[in-house]
Amino acid sequence: MRSNPHFQQLRNDYLFSEVNHRIKAYQGAHPEAHILRLGVGDVTLPLPAPIIDAMHQAVEELGHIETFRGYCLEEGYPWLRKAIIDNDYAPRGIQLDLDEVFVSDGAGSDLGNLSELFDQHNRVAIPDPSYPAYVDASLMAGRTITFLPCSADNAFVPDLPPKQADIIYLCYPNNPTGTVLTREQLQRWVDYARQNHSIIIYDGAYEAYIEEDDIPHSIYEIDGAKEAAIEVRSYSKSAGFTSVRCGYTIVPKQTGLQAMWLRRQCTKYNGTAYVSQRAAEATYTPQGKKAAQANVNYYKQTARLLRDGLQALGYQVYGGINAPYIWCKTPQNMDSWTFFDYLLNQCQVACTPGVGFGPAGEGYVRFSAFSDRKDCEEALKRIKNLA
Numbered sequence: 001m002r003s004n005p006h007f008q009q010l011r012n013d014y015l016f017s018e019v020n021h022r023i024k025a026y027q028g029a030h031p032e033a034h035i036l037r038l039g040v041g042d043v044t045l046p047l048p049a050p051i052i053d054a055m056h057q058a059v060e061e062l063g064h065i066e067t068f069r070g071y072c073l074e075e076g077y078p079w080l081r082k083a084i085i086d087n088d089y090a091p092r093g094i095q096l097d098l099d100e101v102f103v104s105d106g107a108g109s110d111l112g113n114l115s116e117l118f119d120q121h122n123r124v125a126i127p128d129p130s131y132p133a134y135v136d137a138s139l140m141a142g143r144t145i146t147f148l149p150c151s152a153d154n155a156f157v158p159d160l161p162p163k164q165a166d167i168i169y170l171c172y173p174n175n176p177t178g179t180v181l182t183r184e185q186l187q188r189w190v191d192y193a194r195q196n197h198s199i200i201i202y203d204g205a206y207e208a209y210i211e212e213d214d215i216p217h218s219i220y221e222i223d224g225a226k227e228a229a230i231e232v233r234s235y236s237k238s239a240g241f242t243s244v245r246c247g248y249t250i251v252p253k254q255t256g257l258q259a260m261w262l263r264r265q266c267t268k269y270n271g272t273a274y275v276s277q278r279a280a281e282a283t284y285t286p287q288g289k290k291a292a293q294a295n296v297n298y299y300k301q302t303a304r305l306l307r308d309g310l311q312a313l314g315y316q317v318y319g320g321i322n323a324p325y326i327w328c329k330t331p332q333n334m335d336s337w338t339f340f341d342y343l344l345n346q347c348q349v350a351c352t353p354g355v356g357f358g359p360a361g362e363g364y365v366r367f368s369a370f371s372d373r374k375d376c377e378e379a380l381k382r383i384k385n386l387a
């Protein structure tokens with residue numbers, strides 16, 4: 001047996017384990033310290049009651065012979081796929097067929113697995129900084145990556161790839177920078193992909209956080225996108241499903257990849273848990289929608305608090321309006337880890353070093369609105385006292 005040599009290409013300093021390691025080390029040396037964790041990308045509010053009720057009911061059904069369910073379709077129950085089309089796409093004028101919607105156990109799995117659809121020699125383009133899974137999945141598959149640097153100079157919107165890119169990962173609202181694309185900006189990417197026969201893998205995990213009117217919620221709002229894009233969505237950050245696990249991926253037939261993805265899923269994926277699919281369905285009922293939106297609104301308020309608070313303290317901040325993340329320039333050109341250590345040591349505030357999302361993230365840190373509200377208020381006071 002020879003192991004996959006491409007794993008050697010992966011950076012072994014996995015961002016969040018290093019962050020946890022440093023926090024743990026500090027806590028060990030200062031057991032009395034109350035560390036405020038403002039970096040975590042996981043949700044913190046409990047699941048809304050209508051979703052819990054739906055899960056209880058689904059569990060109950062599995063316990064009775066009349067309502068028991070076994071394996072379901074690999075691509076998900078038709079009632080959930082229909083609810084997705086009716087709620088997330090039709091109201092925006094997007095027509096999809098049921099067999100273009102694939103229910104998943106979350107965006108993370110599909111973002112990695114989609115890579116199997118493409119020839120190994122395809123060239124990949126990934127904005128830098130970015131959510132680490134795109135880079136890692138591409139490296140594991142042995143592909144060459146072109147990084148598209150994002151900085152304050154281009155408002156964290158990458159330029160089109162300088163040379164042919166076959167697979168392009170885009171994530172908007174963006175993790176980690178919190179930025180969004182306008183319709184015109186997204187149209188340029190779709191046009192590029194169509195002209196170059198590329199495919200865009202569009203990660204819409206934070207779609208629920210969009211609040212400004214002219215920002216597209218789905219890439220399929222853009223002319224020609226059905227030929228050129230796969231869209232990946234998740235209930236993790238819209239309804240608190242990080243432990244429940246459910247999301248979906250749209251593979252339009254015009255991409256020429258729908259039948260391949262179905263085949264791949266039928267071979268390697270035996271479907272999303274019934275209880276999780278019923279929970280996802282419950283996010284579309286009037287009560288479910290209202291309750292999930294209340295949680296998203298809470299996080300959005302926290303994002304505003306952090307953004308405005310940091311700005312008032314003189315920090316240069318981005319994001320935090322259509323996204324739960326605030327991307328913050330470090331003071332005095334400190335590098336990301338130095339500023340991370342500085343905040344941890346001086347005021348026991350933990351953030352996420354921007355360089356962990358790619359070299360262009362150097363000199364930035366990410367604050368997360370999923371943090372406890374009181375911790376955010378307290379952190380802003382502590383950071384203020386540092387000055």
Ligand code: PLP
Pocket residue numbers: 041105106107108109111131171175203205233234235236241242246247
């Ligand atoms: N995409 C982005 C940009 C994310 O930030 C995350 C999780 O933090 C994911 C995908 C994974 O989401 P899921 O929980 O659906 O796997």
